[in-house]
Amino acid sequence: MKYGSVAAGHKSTATTAMDILKDGGNAFDASIAAVFVSMTSEYCLTGACGGGIMLAYPNNSDPVIFDFFIQTPNKNKSRILDFFPVEINFGSSTQTFHIGKGSIGVPGNIAGLLHIHSKLGSIPLKRIIAPAIQIAKQGTKINKSQEYLFNLLDPILTSSSDGKILFKPLGTTMRDGDTFKNPDFANFLEQLTIEGANYLYNNRGSSLIIDLMKDGGLINRNDLLDYQVIERKPLITKFYDKIIITNPPPSNGGSLISFILNLLSNKFKKHEVNQRELIIAMRLAQTVRKDINVKKLDIKNLFNKQFYNKYFDIYHRNIEENTYKDKSGSGSTTHVSIVDSSNNCSSITTSNGAGSGYIVPDTGIMMNNMLGEEDLNPEGFHSWDTTKRMQTMMSPTIISGKLGPELILGSGGSNRIRSAIQQVIINNYINQMDLKNSIYSPRLHLDGEIIHCEKGLDYQNFDFTWSKINQWDGKNLFFGGVNAVTKNEAVGDHRRDGYGLIC
Numbered sequence: 001m002k003y004g005s006v007a008a009g010h011k012s013t014a015t016t017a018m019d020i021l022k023d024g025g026n027a028f029d030a031s032i033a034a035v036f037v038s039m040t041s042e043y044c045l046t047g048a049c050g051g052g053i054m055l056a057y058p059n060n061s062d063p064v065i066f067d068f069f070i071q072t073p074n075k076n077k078s079r080i081l082d083f084f085p086v087e088i089n090f091g092s093s094t095q096t097f098h099i100g101k102g103s104i105g106v107p108g109n110i111a112g113l114l115h116i117h118s119k120l121g122s123i124p125l126k127r128i129i130a131p132a133i134q135i136a137k138q139g140t141k142i143n144k145s146q147e148y149l150f151n152l153l154d155p156i157l158t159s160s161s162d163g164k165i166l167f168k169p170l171g172t173t174m175r176d177g178d179t180f181k182n183p184d185f186a187n188f189l190e191q192l193t194i195e196g197a198n199y200l201y202n203n204r205g206s207s208l209i210i211d212l213m214k215d216g217g218l219i220n221r222n223d224l225l226d227y228q229v230i231e232r233k234p235l236i237t238k239f240y241d242k243i244i245i246t247n248p249p250p251s252n253g254g255s256l257i258s259f260i261l262n263l264l265s266n267k268f269k270k271h272e273v274n275q276r277e278l279i280i281a282m283r284l285a286q287t288v289r290k291d292i293n294v295k296k297l298d299i300k301n302l303f304n305k306q307f308y309n310k311y312f313d314i315y316h317r318n319i320e321e322n323t324y325k326d327k328s329g330s331g332s333t334t335h336v337s338i339v340d341s342s343n344n345c346s347s348i349t350t351s352n353g354a355g356s357g358y359i360v361p362d363t364g365i366m367m368n369n370m371l372g373e374e375d376l377n378p379e380g381f382h383s384w385d386t387t388k389r390m391q392t393m394m395s396p397t398i399i400s401g402k403l404g405p406e407l408i409l410g411s412g413g414s415n416r417i418r419s420a421i422q423q424v425i426i427n428n429y430i431n432q433m434d435l436k437n438s439i440y441s442p443r444l445h446l447d448g449e450i451i452h453c454e455k456g457l458d459y460q461n462f463d464f465t466w467s468k469i470n471q472w473d474g475k476n477l478f479f480g481g482v483n484a485v486t487k488n489e490a491v492g493d494h495r496r497d498g499y500g501l502i503c
Contacts, residue, residue: 004340005490007483007500008034009412010041012140014492014499016131017338020123022503027344028056028120029128032113034336035350036132036189040182041140044149044157045334045351045412048188048200048365049107049209052350053247054116055234055396057405059343063245063398067230068112070105070370070390073218075382082216083372083381086155088354098372098381099156099357101217105370105390106227107200109350114197115229126193136186136364139179145477145497147176149332157366159357166364185364201227208360212367223387230389237303239399240265240429242406246397249299252292253393256285257418259302261425263312272431275444276461282419282446284315293378333394333412334496337485345405347396349412375415393417399425406486407435412496413480419445420480435489443479454479 003021008014016037017030025033031054038046046052051069081102088095117125142150150157150173157167166182167174174180191199199205201224213219235248237258244261246254260281264273273281288311291297301307333351356369370376376390377383395417399407407428411420420443427438442454452470453459459469472478481496492498 001341001487001502003503004030004338005485005487005502006030006034006336006338007485007490007492007498008336009038009045009334009481009483009492009496009498010140010143010146011499012041012135013038013336014501017336018501018503019131020128021340023123023127025123025128026120026342027338027340027346028116029123030338030340031336031346031348032117032121033128033131034338035109035113035348036129037135038334038336038350040132040136040180040185042146042334043180043182044146044153044355045332046109047352047355047368048110048185048363049360050350050352050368051105051108051370051390051392052112052348053251053392053394053396054112054346054348055245055247055398056116056120057245057345057398058120063234065232065234065247066112066116067232067389068108068115069392069394070108070368071223071227072371072384072387072390073106073223074220074387075384076218079218080216081218081382086159088152088155097156097354097369098374099159099354099369100372101213101215101356101358102382103369103372104213104217104219104356104358104367106219106223107368108227108229110192110200111197111227112229129189129193133186133189136182136189139181142174142176142178142180143497144176145495146180147174148477150174153332153354156355156357160359162359162361163357163366166359182364184362188363188365201225205360205363208363209367212358212360218371237262238265239425241401242429243400244397245400247392247395250389251392251394252289252299253395253418254397255299255302256288257395257397257421259288259311260285260422262303263315264426264430266312267315273426275457275459278423278426279444279446279451279462279464279467280315281422284311285418286446286448287311287314333414333417335396335410335412335481335483337408337410337483339405339408339485339487343404345398345408347398347408347410349394349396349410351394351412395421397421399429407484408486409482409484411480411482411493413478415447416445416478416480419443420482424482424484435484435486436491439482439484439491439493442475445479452478
């Protein structure tokens with residue numbers, strides 16, 4: 001490995017990161033460049049006005065979490081909100097999404113990426129953003145996954161006249177092989193290189209957002225001015241002779257992943273974990289999340305001996321009670337994993353939700369709909385009393401051994417993020433698969449009483465009294481999009497046309 005190892009959700013995203021590494025940038029420069037490119041190449045999954053989490057592990061330094069996820073705005077209870085449901089047809093089922101100006105939370109992606117560059121970057125920001133400007137102007141080829149998402153989310157993407165112009169320039173939905181361009185976004189990025197984050201949070205960009213919010217939105221100028229990137233110590237737990245480093249509380253995803261993997265490593269001494277045992281573990285994760293949301297369990301206490309032993313006992317009883325249905329989100333999330341030749345490691349997940357349906361004029365940027373995502377609002381929509389950082393299932397993760405970081409990974413997929421990451425780690429470390437097979441192997445996901453199974457899984461012995469089986473025809477992006485790297489492997493999840501690259 002001369003330059004590094006990269007895995008991302010699109011070929012252009014991954015190749016951009018590698019070009020930055022070849023040009024002398026480090027893993028953090030490459031991650032930032034890749035995310036900016038993904039805002040065009042993976043438009044349905046992320047965006048400049050979305051939010052994200054990065055786990056950064058600089059060589060010879062301590063790992064750090066950069067939290068630049070969505071913040072709830074200050075509430076104006078007298079305001080009538082533009083907030084409404086949209087039905088999205090997945091073929092075998094439909095799902096309701098809530099969009100509109102009242103679904104838009106305070107964005108963090110731009111603040112986060114520029115903050116990370118100021119802390120860990122090694123080459124000029126102008127060089128890092130340049131590939132994204134070029135791709136937004138010249139366009140990027142739509143792949144099959146993007147075609148699927150453009151069709152799936154069409155009622156949201158084209159709910160405004162600006163959306164129809166951007167996403168259906170020839171009057172029809174874009175297809176695999178078509179070129180998607182976003183020249184207004186290129187102009188936005190050019191201005192960003194001049195003014196920095198101030199352009200979006202204080203200057204003309206903020207004025208454009210405030211004007212958009214006037215009729216039915218919640219964000220005001222102070223919400224944008226007050227936004228802060230939060231640096232946290234990551235959650236670090238044991239897993240056999242390794243350690244898991246991931247996103248800590250107040251978010252749930254990393255804690256639930258670490259808790260279940262810690263439990264399995266105590267239960268199974270390096271022998272294969274079968275699907276039945278995995279479902280029981282997923283069932284336990286649902287029970288834990290129920291206790292967090294309903295019984296107000298403090299997730300920070302999850303690894304205390306008292307709580308751990310309680311749930312370990314529940315696992316042994318096969319938890320045949322306490323049905324709890326996670327509130328599914330869209331899974332409109334993408335991830336980039338990078339390790340460079342100096343052993344700097346970056347794991348970054350970003351999202352725009354399903355999109356609010358509203359594009360900020362003259363920018364090509366669709367605002368997020370995080371205030372309308374059920375999975376992020378377990379107590380109900382618009383229920384917060386004071387402004388706060390929203391919870392997220394985003395779980396950028398690093399597995400470290402005696403010689404340092406070994407596996408850098410993360411996933412998109414809303415509440416499927418934790419099940420996807422868990423299965424890849426179990427496949428790789430317990431079931432002794434190589435990284436490609438760890439990611440490509442068929443997955444399952446427990447959603448309440450329904451066990452979703454990808455084609456290739458033997459579900460005949462899933463004889464739980466509470467469960468129903470939903471057998472999918474093949475591999476599907478519903479089951480996440482794990483992009484992962486080691487020093488010798490780079491694998492993008494084929495469910496989302498991910499791309500891996502080593503040079």
